[in-house]
Amino acid sequence: MVNLLSCLLLVLLSLHYFVACLAANTKNITTDQSALLAFKSLITSDPYDMLANNWSTSSSVCSWVGVTCDERHGRVHSLILQNMSLRGIVSPNLGNMSFLVILDLKNNSFSGQFPKELCRLHKLRVLHISYNKFEGGIPAALGDLSQLQYLYLGANNFSGFVPQSIGKLRQLKELDTIQNRLSGPIPQSISNLSSLERIGLSFNYFSAVNTKNITTDQSALLAFKSLITSDPNVCNWVGATCDGRYGRVHSLILRNMSLRGTVSPNLRNLSILVILDLKNNSFSCQFPKELCRLHILKVLRISYNEFEGEIPVTLGDLSRLQYLYLDANNFSGFIPQSIGNLRWLKEY
Ligand SMILES: *[C@@H]1O[C@H](CO)[C@@H](O)[C@H](O)[C@H]1NC(C)=O
Ligand SMILES: *[C@@H]1O[C@H](CO)[C@@H](O)[C@H](O)[C@H]1NC(C)=O
Ligand SMILES: *[C@@H]1O[C@H](CO)[C@@H](O)[C@H](O)[C@H]1NC(C)=O
Ligand SMILES: *[C@@H]1O[C@H](CO)[C@@H](O)[C@H](O)[C@H]1NC(C)=O
Ligand SMILES: *[C@@H]1O[C@H](CO)[C@@H](O)[C@H](O)[C@H]1NC(C)=O
Ligand SMILES: *[C@@H]1O[C@H](CO)[C@@H](O)[C@H](O)[C@H]1NC(C)=O
Ligand SMILES: *[C@@H]1O[C@H](CO)[C@@H](O)[C@H](O)[C@H]1NC(C)=O
Ligand SMILES: *[C@@H]1O[C@H](CO)[C@@H](O)[C@H](O)[C@H]1NC(C)=O
Numbered sequence: 001m002v003n004l005l006s007c008l009l010l011v012l013l014s015l016h017y018f019v020a021c022l023a024a025n026t027k028n029i030t031t032d033q034s035a036l037l038a039f040k041s042l043i044t045s046d047p048y049d050m051l052a053n054n055w056s057t058s059s060s061v062c063s064w065v066g067v068t069c070d071e072r073h074g075r076v077h078s079l080i081l082q083n084m085s086l087r088g089i090v091s092p093n094l095g096n097m098s099f100l101v102i103l104d105l106k107n108n109s110f111s112g113q114f115p116k117e118l119c120r121l122h123k124l125r126v127l128h129i130s131y132n133k134f135e136g137g138i139p140a141a142l143g144d145l146s147q148l149q150y151l152y153l154g155a156n157n158f159s160g161f162v163p164q165s166i167g168k169l170r171q172l173k174e175l176d177t178i179q180n181r182l183s184g185p186i187p188q189s190i191s192n193l194s195s196l197e198r199i200g201l202s203f204n205y206f207s208a209v210n211t212k213n214i215t216t217d218q219s220a221l222l223a224f225k226s227l228i229t230s231d232p233n234v235c236n237w238v239g240a241t242c243d244g245r246y247g248r249v250h251s252l253i254l255r256n257m258s259l260r261g262t263v264s265p266n267l268r269n270l271s272i273l274v275i276l277d278l279k280n281n282s283f284s285c286q287f288p289k290e291l292c293r294l295h296i297l298k299v300l301r302i303s304y305n306e307f308e309g310e311i312p313v314t315l316g317d318l319s320r321l322q323y324l325y326l327d328a329n330n331f332s333g334f335i336p337q338s339i340g341n342l343r344w345l346k347e348y
């Protein structure tokens with residue numbers, strides 16, 4: 001009897017804890033409100049009085065400047081505070097806004113570490129914190145933001161390595177880390193990001209794995225020198241522009257010309273080519289991997305063609321590449337891991 005009673009008591013007690021626990025874990029718009037008030041309390045300068053009077057408990061959170069709620073859950077869906085010259089650190093309490101989809105703090109003066117608590121925002125699709133003063137490492141927990149599509153971290157003071165966990169962001173379409181103090185190798189896991197359309201890595205201190213040195217370029221130029229005299233008129237050909245110093249083809253731009261056929265691997269012999277732009281033609285078949293030997297190529301634009309097959313792994317040998325456009329083709333498979341070698345890449 002005593003046993004039965006104490007057992008019953010135990011059940012009641014645990015039920016009580018269960019209910020209490022449930023209540024504590026149930027988030028509602030009040031949670032969002034206290035998170036935003038905590039965020040406001042750490043803002044030390046708001047020169048245009050954007051939040052000072054507006055973010056007041058006398059009005060609904062959903063009417064606060066920069067805040068949008070979703071109709072279905074009545075919870076905060078986006079927080080957009082661009083160009084407001086706000087100064088301060090970002091409250092970790094923002095991590096409680098469990099329905100947040102867009103967080104955009106671009107172009108303010110937020111500083112300190114990016115709070116890892118924000119990596120609990122599992123619905124987040126856009127994280128835009130470029131043009132601030134964030135410092136320290138990029139938290140590895142960022143890889144937990146499994147819905148993230150747009151990640152802009154550029155023009156801050158982030159340092160350290162880019163975590164491998166970035167490769168878990170399978171929905172990522174755009175990644176910008178331009179102009180920080182990031183170092184170490186670009187993580188190989190980036191090659192797993194098959195949805196990636198644009199990536200910006202330049203103006204950091206990444207170590208390039210395969211950067212070819214200038215001696216290699218010089219010997220390539222010397223090896224092809226005979227071409228100059230055997231083809232003196234090439235500089236007059238449509239689409240070709242020659243370099244004043246060497247008198248050799250420096251750029252080849254053939255856009256919108258409805259050209260059909262395959263690209264000859266012999267183009268690789270244009271060894272001082274800097275720009276190859278074949279956008280919007282009907283070139284088909286595989287992109288010749290031989291062209292990955294154009295060591296000083298800076299621009300490769302072959303969008304809007306009918307190229308197919310896999311993107312050549314040797315693309316990573318184009319170590320000077322800054323602009324790479326492969327979109328609107330029929331390529332299959334993954335972005336090669338070697339893309340991590342392209343340390344000067346600005347747009348992809
Ligand atoms: C939110 O939940 C808390 C309990 O966790 C409750 O006290 C409060 O009234 C709720 N707010 C709204 C607006 O439903
Ligand atoms: C806050 O700003 C928004 C947008 O500018 C405005 O619609 C709202 O009325 C303001 N609320 C208060 C209390 O000033
Ligand atoms: C912020 O400023 C930039 C540059 O002036 C501008 O392009 C952008 O539209 C502004 N954003 C907002 C939300 O006003
Ligand atoms: C940042 O915002 C200021 C206004 O507060 C604007 O003048 C400037 O152009 C913006 N810069 C960027 C990069 O958006
Ligand atoms: C929100 O998150 C912080 C830590 O990130 C926590 O300490 C706090 O209790 C949470 N507040 C609410 C109202 O859930
Ligand atoms: C960036 O951080 C470094 C230290 O890691 C510091 O020396 C430098 O002053 C910072 N730059 C800015 C613009 O805050
Ligand atoms: C890419 O993803 C696969 C499958 O999830 C995984 O096994 C592999 O380790 C990942 N590669 C890298 C370089 O992260
Ligand atoms: C370039 O690399 C070759 C070997 O790959 C090496 O022998 C040579 O010394 C290097 N030149 C410079 C300037 O680093």
Ligand SMILES: *[C@@H]1O[C@H](CO)[C@@H](O)[C@H](O)[C@H]1NC(C)=O
Binds near residue numbers: 255256
């Ligand atoms: C190619 O065509 C597009 C769309 O008609 C046009 O915007 C672009 O300027 C053209 N490019 C050249 C180099 O003619």
Ligand SMILES: *[C@@H]1O[C@H](CO)[C@@H](O)[C@H](O)[C@H]1NC(C)=O
Binds near residue numbers: 256258304
């Ligand atoms: C491609 O070029 C044709 C003309 O040859 C033009 O009508 C079309 O708009 C161009 N498309 C793109 C995507 O530039």
Ligand SMILES: *[C@@H]1O[C@H](CO)[C@@H](O)[C@H](O)[C@H]1NC(C)=O
Binds near residue numbers: 265266267269290
């Ligand atoms: C150009 O390169 C091809 C290989 O892609 C080679 O077979 C050919 O001999 C080269 N042509 C000249 C004129 O050097």
Ligand SMILES: *[C@@H]1O[C@H](CO)[C@@H](O)[C@H](O)[C@H]1NC(C)=O
Binds near residue numbers: 308
């Ligand atoms: C693209 O490739 C697929 C599969 O290889 C093929 O079925 C389709 O016809 C191709 N489309 C074009 C425009 O070449």
